[in-house]
Amino acid sequence: QSVLTQPPSVSAAPGQKVTISCSGSSSNIGSNYVSWYQQLPGTAPKLLIYDNSKRPSGIPDRFSGSRSDTSATLGITGLQTGDEADYYCGTWDYSLDNVVFGGGTKLTVL
Amino acid sequence: EVQLVESGGGLVQPGGSLRLSCVASGFTFSTYWMSWVRQAPGKGLEWVANIKKDGSKIYYVDSVRGRFTISRDNAKNSLYLQMNSLRVEETAVYYCTRDQQGAGNYYMDVWGRGTTVTVSS
Numbered sequence: 001q002s003v004l005t006q007p008p009s010v011s012a013a014p015g016q017k018v019t020i021s022c023s024g025s026s027s028n029i030g031s032n033y034v035s036w037y038q039q040l041p042g043t044a045p046k047l048l049i050y051d052n053s054k055r056p057s058g059i060p061d062r063f064s065g066s067r068s069d070t071s072a073t074l075g076i077t078g079l080q081t082g083d084e085a086d087y088y089c090g091t092w093d094y095s096l097d098n099v100v101f102g103g104g105t106k107l108t109v110l
Numbered sequence: 111e112v113q114l115v116e117s118g119g120g121l122v123q124p125g126g127s128l129r130l131s132c133v134a135s136g137f138t139f140s141t142y143w144m145s146w147v148r149q150a151p152g153k154g155l156e157w158v159a160n161i162k163k164d165g166s167k168i169y170y171v172d173s174v175r176g177r178f179t180i181s182r183d184n185a186k187n188s189l190y191l192q193m194n195s196l197r198v199e200e201t202a203v204y205y206c207t208r209d210q211q212g213a214g215n216y217y218m219d220v221w222g223r224g225t226t227v228t229v230s231s
Contacts, residue, residue, distance in 0.1 A: 088154065099160065
């Protein structure tokens with residue numbers, strides 16, 4: 001049981017838009033910045049979004065992030081088959097003194 | 111090139127011990143927090159432990175506290191994870207990460223390729 005809650009899977013057609021939610025509490029998302037990670041099949045995770053909405057160098061602007069109260073959202077526009085991956089949200093939890101992750105969301109581009 | 115390379119994984123019996131290592135290159139290792147994150151087969155990410163730049167602060171997930179020890183040697187640009195009393199359910203790929211830490215902020219900006227730990231009799 002993950003501290004942060006994500007839908008297990010989402011799907012959409014190529015070219016469409018999809019959003020992935022991440023729900024937490026006041027001790028994690030409610031008081032800390034959220035990051036998002038992309039894990040392509042068979043590879044290590046990669047930082048996709050940090051500070052709720054910032055993109056590291058090299059990440060296309062098709063990827064966006066936002067945070068509101070105790071929830072965060074990852075958005076992906078112009079879906080490509082290469083976006084098929086597992087996506088994880090993460091943040092620090094002050095109550096646990098731990099880094100916490102969501103359970104992950106598998107994106108399928110139909 | 112910024113790089114993290116893990117090693118030390120392998121097959122170990124339940125109750126056994128293993129020491130993982132991670133060598134960093136391409137950045138000033140001593141100025142970053144570092145973590146170990148694991149991923150069981152077919153499962154999600156689980157943060158295991160982290161350590162402050164100078165080793166003065168360390169945090170663990172509850173399930174490993176007292177059995178695992180994270181440490182670092184800044185002179186050798188290396189991070190370690192000593193794992194004792196290993197359990198079958200701790201079979202996973204273990205990733206070394208470089209962390210960015212600030213007020214209200216913590217994220218992993220560089221990940222190694224991982225090393226596989228298999229706990230089985």
